[in-house]
Amino acid sequence: MKKIILSTIMAGALAFGANAQEFDKWSLEVGGGFNKPMAPLGPDFLSPTLNLGHIEFGARYMFNEKFGLKLDYGFGSMREAQGNDSQSLPFDTKYFRMNLQGVANIGRIMNFESFTRSFGLLLHGGAGIGRVNPEENLFNDFDDDVYTIMFGLTPQLKLSKNIALVGDISTVLNGRQTVTWDGSTAIRPSTDNGFYGANGTWWTGTLGLQFYLGKSEEHADWFIAADKYATKEELATQINGIKDMLKDSDGDGVPDYLDKEPNTPAGARVNSSGMTMDSDGDGTPDHMDKCPFLPGPASTGGCPVEEIxxxxxxxxxxxxxxxxxxxxxxxxxxxxxxxxxxxxxxxxxxxxxxxxxxxxxxxxxxxxxxxxxxxxxxxxxxxxxxxxxxxxxxxxxxxxxxxxxxxxxxxxxxxxxxxxxxxxxxxx
The missing domain is CATH 3.30.1330.60 (OmpA-like domain)
Structure with missing residues (x-):
């Protein structure tokens, strides 16, 4: 009983202290990998399943261990599907995007620490601006300015206090895209009135690193309030105070501050409140009652006068x-x-x-x-x-x-x- 109470009080004290602990909030991110233009594409143009050619950089600030913001910039190029079996006409398109996104640390929100301290997951989403610039076909060198909406998932693997290996899969929607990804066709007959909706769809998959900035013990991505460690002096003070609270003057296993009957006789059977038990309610406590579950007078040791x-x-x-x-x-x-x-x-x-x-x-x-x-x-x-x-x-x-x-x-x-x-x- 004492160990349970001690553990509970210590956990509460340490958790309270953890609320005052600072954690690092800034990080820089870099990654590279694949892109995939989904639509729109002109007739006879096919995109590869994985087109190697995307790079991105980002800076992130976490308000707390669960939520933050990041600004990131991505750029790259897209080409046609290649190979002996490809029937695609050629194209070469450059692009860039810049987005401001909200970030949710799913690892902390869903308490990943209950089964791992090295794997995390971020959910991000937001909007920004971009440009699509075909370099071949009818609309080569056309600057197609768009707005972008994107969202994605970022698995994390903690390598050290300052570095994490990350992957990312994001879907991006281009709004007001005027021409197809391959630059061969206007989405509407006239490029002057081709602005409508989030009509361009693509995604990216990257592998990269996150670099944590600051001098605290942990970044917000990995900060767990219960991990706050007290100093030796703080622990000694807390433990001495708890020991005083856990004194058990009558030795019944229930500490004095919870004991509603602090002078229980030795050997008495007590409940969780430290009170002597009288199971049959006959006024004779169980440890003195020869029939503790059948009421009877004290003169017969707590047993009925006539036992049936x-x-x-x-x-x-x-x-x-x-x-x-x-x-x-x-x-x-x-x-x-x-x-x-x-x-x-x-x-x-x-x-x-x-x-x-x-x-x-x-x-x-x-x-x-x-x-x-x-x-x-x-x-x-x-x-x-x-x-x-x-x-x-x-x-x-x-x-x-x-x-x-x-x-x-x-x-x-x-x-x-x-x-x-x-x-x-x-x-x-």
Whole structure:
């Protein structure tokens, strides 16, 4: 219990400190690769699937680790499809474009850090201006001024603190393009009124590098708030304060600041608030009650004056109906301190009743892979099995098994998931 609370408080303190940490915001980008004019093309003109001939440069500024802006410039040339099987007429067209684009860091937005710290993904989109300049065919040397709309994806591979290898695939739409990419045909009969819509379509694919500028530990692309490290002095101060908070004066496994009953008697069975449990509500606490699940007066040790059912039947009902459980923290197979009294209760009863045998049944919540949760539930059952053996119960009277995920609870509720992370018992 203490470790869970300590981890939670430390994570909160470090995350708070991280909000004040600066990260680098500027980067420069360079890349080169392929282009592909899609449309419009004149009759008998074909473009290659991959035309090597595109270069681009860019500068980017990130407002935070998720969003930014970049200005980039790209230029290159396009030629006809070549080869023995090509039926295309020749063309040679130069172009350039300049665009201002918004950038979204998908890696941070979608928490890629949960599975990788070296792979990222940027989404970009925006508008700008450009020019298409055919150098062959009817409209050679015609300056076709256009506006451009583009969007694309940029996968990133972090090579070092200052450099990342990037690829990019972008689609570009040219607006008011007057002639075909090959320069052979006016899109409309007259070049004077040929301005209409986003009628030119092409795409680029590049490979390049991003260079991060600044002196901070990370650029915004890779900055994760939870990674902020405190100094040794800060950690010492925080830990000493937390230790004071986690004092457990009565030794019941619940720290004083959460303990609603700070003077619990030694050996008492308590709940998560540190309060002595009285399962049958008869006024006799469980650790003093000889029949903790059947109400009775204190004069008979908490048992009914006239017992209709054998004590073993009480025990069987309490265990088989799920009243006695050992609980665990998330992704842990170490029993929470306040709940180990359940194992002590079972151990004491087994020692007094040598004819009774039990199975320890482990469960997990529905978070995480199913096969992993099955193994986790078995480790939880084994942990309680080991407690019972260590207490002196003969191993032949105990078995254990993991039952995987408990799907009977509401997995969207944190309290319900805590109830699912347990080991329960069944009388055999």
């Amino acid at each position: 059912v054998e004590q073993v039947d009480f025990f069987r009902k309490a265990l088989n109906d799920g009243y006695v459980n050992v609980y665990y923290a998330f992704d842990s197979d170490k029993p929470l301190g306040y709940s180990t009294s359940a194992a002590n209760y079972v151990s004491n009863f087994l020692k007094k009743n040598p004819g009774v045998s039990v199975e320890v049944k482990g469960y997990a919540d529905e978070l995480g892979p199913e096969d992993y949760n099955m193994k986790l539930s078995e480790r939880r059952a084994k942990a309680v099995y080991d407690l019972l053996i260590a207490s002196g119960v003969d191993a032949s009277r105990i078995s254990y098994k993991g039952y995987g995920e408990d799907t009977s609870v509401d997995k969207s509720s944190a309290d319900a998931r805590q109830m699912a992370r347990r080991a329960s018992f069944e009388v055999k």
